[in-house]
Amino acid sequence: MKKNSLLALIVLFIVLFSSINVYAVTDYNEYADSLFDLGVFLGTENGFELDRAPTRVEGIVMLIRLLGAEEDAKTMSDLKIPFTDVPDWAKGYVAYAYEEGLTKGISDTKFGSNNTLEAKAYITFLLRSLGYDDSEGDFTYINALNYALKLGLIDTDMYGTLASSTFLRSHVAKTSYDTLKFPYKGKDALLIDILIVDGKVDENIGNKFKEKIISETIKQEKDTAEVAENVKSIVMLSCSVPEGTSQGSGVIISSDGEIITNYHVIKGAKEITVYFNDGSVYSEDVYIQDYDENLDLAVIKVDKTDLESVDIGDSKTLKLGESVVAIGSPYGYFNTVTEGIISAIRQNDIQISAAIGSGSSGGGLFNKNGELIGIVYAKFTESENMGFAIPVNLLEEVSDKDLIPVDIFGNDTTSYENELYPPNNIGIVDETDDTVYINWDPVPNADYYHFYYQVDGESSYWYDEDNDSKIKFYYDDEYSAEYYDLENGIRYNIIVTSVKDGIESSDSQVFSFVKGEEETYSIYYDAHNGVPDFGKITNCEPYIALDNSYTYNILDVEPDDLELYSSYLLSNGFYYSNNFYDESGNEVLVFSNKSLGKEVMFGLSQLADTTVFIVVIYDI
Numbered sequence: 048m049k050k051n052s053l054l055a056l057i058v059l060f061i062v063l064f065s066s067i068n069v070y071a072v073t074d075y076n077e078y079a080d081s082l083f084d085l086g087v088f089l090g091t092e093n094g095f096e097l098d099r100a101p102t103r104v105e106g107i108v109m110l111i112r113l114l115g116a117e118e119d120a121k122t123m124s125d126l127k128i129p130f131t132d133v134p135d136w137a138k139g140y141v142a143y144a145y146e147e148g149l150t151k152g153i154s155d156t157k158f159g160s161n162n163t164l165e166a167k168a169y170i171t172f173l174l175r176s177l178g179y180d181d182s183e184g185d186f187t188y189i190n191a192l193n194y195a196l197k198l199g200l201i202d203t204d205m206y207g208t209l210a211s212s213t214f215l216r217s218h219v220a221k222t223s224y225d226t227l228k229f230p231y232k233g234k235d236a237l238l239i240d241i242l243i244v245d246g247k248v249d250e251n252i253g254n255k256f257k258e259k260i261i262s263e264t265i266k267q268e269k270d271t272a273e274v275a276e277n278v279k280s281i282v283m284l285s286c287s288v289p290e291g292t293s294q295g296s297g298v299i300i301s302s303d304g305e306i307i308t309n310y311h312v313i314k315g316a317k318e319i320t321v322y323f324n325d326g327s328v329y330s331e332d333v334y335i336q337d338y339d340e341n342l343d344l345a346v347i348k349v350d351k352t353d354l355e356s357v358d359i360g361d362s363k364t365l366k367l368g369e370s371v372v373a374i375g376s377p378y379g380y381f382n383t384v385t386e387g388i389i390s391a392i393r394q395n396d397i398q399i400s401a402a403i404g405s406g407s408s409g410g411g412l413f414n415k416n417g418e419l420i421g422i423v424y425a426k427f428t429e430s431e432n433m434g435f436a437i438p439v440n441l442l443e444e445v446s447d448k449d450l451i452p453v454d455i456f457g458n459d460t461t462s463y464e465n466e467l468y469p470p471n472n473i474g475i476v477d478e479t480d481d482t483v484y485i486n487w488d489p490v491p492n493a494d495y496y497h498f499y500y501q502v503d504g505e506s507s508y509w510y511d512e513d514n515d516s517k518i519k520f521y522y523d524d525e526y527s528a529e530y531y532d533l534e535n536g537i538r539y540n541i542i543v544t545s546v547k548d549g550i551e552s553s554d555s556q557v558f559s560f561v562k563g564e565e566e567t568y569s570i571y572y573d574a575h576n577g578v579p580d581f582g583k584i585t586n587c588e589p590y591i592a593l594d595n596s597y598t599y600n601i602l603d604v605e606p607d608d609l610e611l612y613s614s615y616l617l618s619n620g621f622y623y624s625n626n627f628y629d630e631s632g633n634e635v636l637v638f639s640n641k642s643l644g645k646e647v648m649f650g651l652s653q654l655a656d657t658t659v660f661i662v663v664i665y666d667i
Contacts, residue, residue, distance in 0.1 A: 097217035115247020178232030184594030286316035296410035308409030317457030360418030362438035375410020393624030469555035
């Protein structure tokens with residue numbers, strides 16, 4: 048019997064926003080002034096009125112001006128629109144926004160012109176102006192603030208302000224200002240750059256705006272100059288791997304040659320060349336001192352002394368909104384320094400807004416004291432303001448002194464060339480009353496496979512030889528097995544491993560299914576293999592289903608369903624990483640699966656005046 052039982056998980060709930068700072072209105076005057084120069088924020092006869100809540104129609108006018116489309120909007124004042132409550136002076140603006148898909152009404156015939164503008168409504172406008180489309184599933188109106196925070200469009204202080212206080216014209220000015228200097232979706236250009244190129248903003252005025260934001264960046268860099276001295280302890284790694292060259296970064300953690308990096312940077316490496324900040328290059332004997340593939344950490348050892356090592360901090364003391372500095376070599380640009388904040392703190396992840404790129408992996412994340420608090424390992428591909436680092440305290444779990452020569456490490460069965468990995472794409476291809484036929488993609492180096500199975504809820508998995516009457520293997524062009532003596536309505540879990548020369552691979556992703564009376568179905572979302580489907584598990588259909596979000600009627604959700612869904616996530620390789628409260632005070636739980644590359648947020652939320660249950664899935 049394979050000892051693969053689920054251990055009891057003690058979940059420590061962390062309040063995402065332990066304190067909220069509310070900006071004083073006067074802090075926003077400079078943003079309003081800058082937007083005034085661009086012709087975006089014009090104010091009224093009473094000035095900017097930053098302490099007043101805007102109306103929905105004022106928000107639309109602001110958005111149209113932000114996009115440089117005011118002249119186009121004015122030509123559309125006679126266009127027929129379905130709304131009966133729009134004043135004549137604003138009809139062109141609303142018509143333009145309606146035709147361009149930037150806004151909708153509060154009903155089929157009402158736009159809600161004089162209604163107070165909600166923060167999530169205006170943030171929705173801004174996200175759409177940056178090319179993000181809620182109708183295509185990029186985000187939802189309900190989670191607009193959370194999505195903007197995740198992208199880095201707003202920071203944690205602004206999130207707290209918008210989620211807990213009345214949305215004011217001052218907030219319109221600040222969020223609009225930040226949107227102009229934010230990258231457009233899928234492009235390397237900022238929104239202000241696109242508006243200048245399209246002739247929507249005067250080139251001279253637009254360039255003055257850019258000069259202002261560049262000067263702000265320079266000031267931030269001056270503030271981080273002392274922390275940036277850690278470049279002396281950052282190296283660039285060039286690894287010779289079977290598919291070519293893998294490039295990444297590393298951090299010197301001891302003066303006698305110990306360097307921490309990501310496992311995925313050196314995986315399969317037969318040679319490693321180390322580039323130091325002083326211009327020296329080391330390509331002699333390199334040893335793999337220790338590694339942990341699950342943590343994605345590795346320590347390499349070089350035969351050099353008197354190196355300048357970093358001071359290691361404590362990642363348990365990190366706070367949301369804390370300023371951080373990332374140093375690495377993205378795209379081969381040696382020891383690039385970027386600044387940001389901690390956007391979220393999860394169990395094995397630190398989410399940051401500092402810009403990182405390919406090649407940053409293995410680089411250092413530092414706090415304002417210059418202490419190493421994390422190892423950068425990934426970024427969210429749709430945003431330059433969303434990266435991830437591994438907490439430095441996990442280095443304690445990478446402490447062996449194996450000192451494997453790199454050429455032996457690269458030729459080991461764990462290398463890319465000869466890697467023995469578990470099967471992928473496990474699935475059911477046919478079934479009878481009590482049997483399912485399961486196959487998977489063959490592993491080229493495998494001699495044979497082991498099949499582990501359990502009835503959901505059992506404490507461990509059975510091995511195929513423990514009860515061979517239930518299992519029969521087939522070795523044809525496709526690898527498959529018969530799983531016998533099953534009962535309808537029961538959930539079963541399966542793990543398959545590869546075996547070569549008597550060595551067994553790691554476990555496959557757990558494949559779960561419920562034997563149906565007529566047809567067996569996977570418990571996973573059709574569009575997200577490996578992510579348990581809340582609706583299938585609880586037998587309730589979503590009434591809104593987008594590519595990455597699923598909304599369910601709260602009347603169909605039983606009180607125990609949240610706990611049930613959590614248990615399914617845990618048994619399918621997910622771990623609890625965080626919780627937070629949305630702007631309506633509803634608790635949202637966050638579960639992550641690093642190997643699957645998925646993050647699931649779920650909980651109650653508000654849709655108009657209705658409470659719903661929503662599941663949102665992100666790639667990480």
